[in-house]
Amino acid sequence: MTQRPPVTGVVGLGAVGEALLRMLCASGHHVVGIDRDTEVLERVRRRTKTLEAGPAPTLTDDPAALDRAALVIEAVPDVNATKERVLRGLTGTCPDGTVLVTTTSALSVARLAIASGRPADLLALRFLAPPVPHCCVEQVRTSMTSPTAARTLDRLVADLGLRSARVGARPGADAVALVYGYLNRAVALCEQDYVGREDIDTAMRLGCGLPEGPLELLDRIGLDTAHTVLTDLHRRTGAADLRPAALLTDLVAAGRLGRKKGAGFHTYDDLGRTERAPAGADPDAAPPAPVRRVAVIGSGTMARGIAEVTAVAGLPTVLVARSRAKGEAALDTIGASLTRAVRRGRISVATRTAANGLLSCAEHLSAVGDRDLVIEAIAEDITAKRSLFGTLGPLCAPGTLLATATSSLSVTECAAACGRGGQVLGMHFFNPAPDMRLVELGRARDTTDETVARARAFCARLGKTAIVCPDRAGFIVNHLLFPYLGDAVRLLERHDTDIEEIDAAVEHGFGHPMGPFTLLDTIGLDIALAIQRRLHTAFGAPGYAPSRELELLVAAGRLGRKTGHGFRTAARRS
Structure with missing residues (x-):
């Protein structure tokens, strides 16, 4: 008689339990899913009908189906009394030696192990968010965990293709x-x-x-x-x-x-x-007038990045700097960036050659007179921007779009200075502009629909996704990002805060590409401080207030990655 394969159980088919059940099935486990809610069982049954690999799970509300389980994952709500009750029930149902795995993210694993009645057999998989394929997970053992249970959990993590990480x-x-x-x-x-x-x-x-x-x-x-x-x-x-x-x-x-x-x-x-809702574009609408020639005013990091993107897209681009030397240095830097892009396989040699041929520099604003789009990317100072837009208004051709690359200053104020507010909008690129796919388009008080349509089409030509926002400090991204970064810095008021551990916990627990302190170093602490100050001025809420620690680091010249020292040193990041 053929012996039936052992069962892997999942108890509780909410967000975490359903995700683990699907991953177990895909890795070839014979899975029994348990939930008391018949609606939940039916939902999971529908969703697992289309699994491309592995046996279909058995779904039931009867825990007795776990009577030959070798391993059971408990994924009920993270409430101590609920988990203790379920785990005690499992020890009465499952055979001796069944390994029990709790998915608690915040409760004491040792306490749950003792309450289960089988402390040697209970361990935890700690997720801070419901798991996805290849995500990180923390394996939590206690001093009571048996070597057999520990090895079983190691095999499970390997089977699921998860990456084990220390969070704490x-x-x-x-x-x-x-x-x-x-x-x-x-x-x-x-x-x-x-x-x-x-x-x-x-x-x-x-x-x-x-x-x-x-x-x-x-x-x-x-x-x-x-x-x-x-x-x-x-x-x-x-x-x-x-x-x-x-x-x-x-x-x-x-x-x-x-x-x-x-x-x-x-x-x-x-x-x-x-x-997804269907796109709302009018199929009968006339296409907007295309942008064929671009000017970028400025020679800093953002100005160079925008000019590189427009040139790679095949648009003749003039970079207007304060001096010929600054402009030529900016072009040299763009050329080096294009060469790196070829090495990384982002663009071809032919594209690099064409882009270099489309770039030029100038030191006088008269060079923007024949352009369809002028993007201002000078220092984040509203007085300087208003002055510049006051000059651009009468200087540019009647149909020229005027854009400011600001993310935190008033687009409407810039528009008011030039006398042609209908053609002005914010165009917030993200750094590094050649790599980041988003552009926030800030619609000022008088910005016309035609201007927005032309800007959208221009962003599409660059291969970017444009999001249109009403003119407001921070638009979407900085409005949500900087309070989060500020909250992270305020954790330093506590004596036991470890910067590296928090970064690792955010990266491993939520899949962020970098933790908050590394992100601050990448942005530049001086830039972050300036943005926080402007957001705090605009909104006044405590969450936007710059932290003392950030101010002290900037005053000391520790600006992050660009100086080699910030919250984390360059050596530790490498």
């Missing part, structure tokens, strides 16, 4: 507070009807290189879970930004709990795929 309870809790505060602010921004939900997600995904937007992440976590976490954080800290936003509360009350229910901030089909 305190850094993990800090990362949760930081990221959930950012998520809550994204909900508050959504409440304001400043921009649409998909625009918020697209902006943060492309502008910060995140794996998903904040509202997408909330839907994946589960809005009820996020509401519970925020409520607990607010109760313990009293921080206003951690009080669940009213819209989040309303969605939970309406039963729109995210992907697991088919509707949250977004809607999902029967297979859990996001349903």
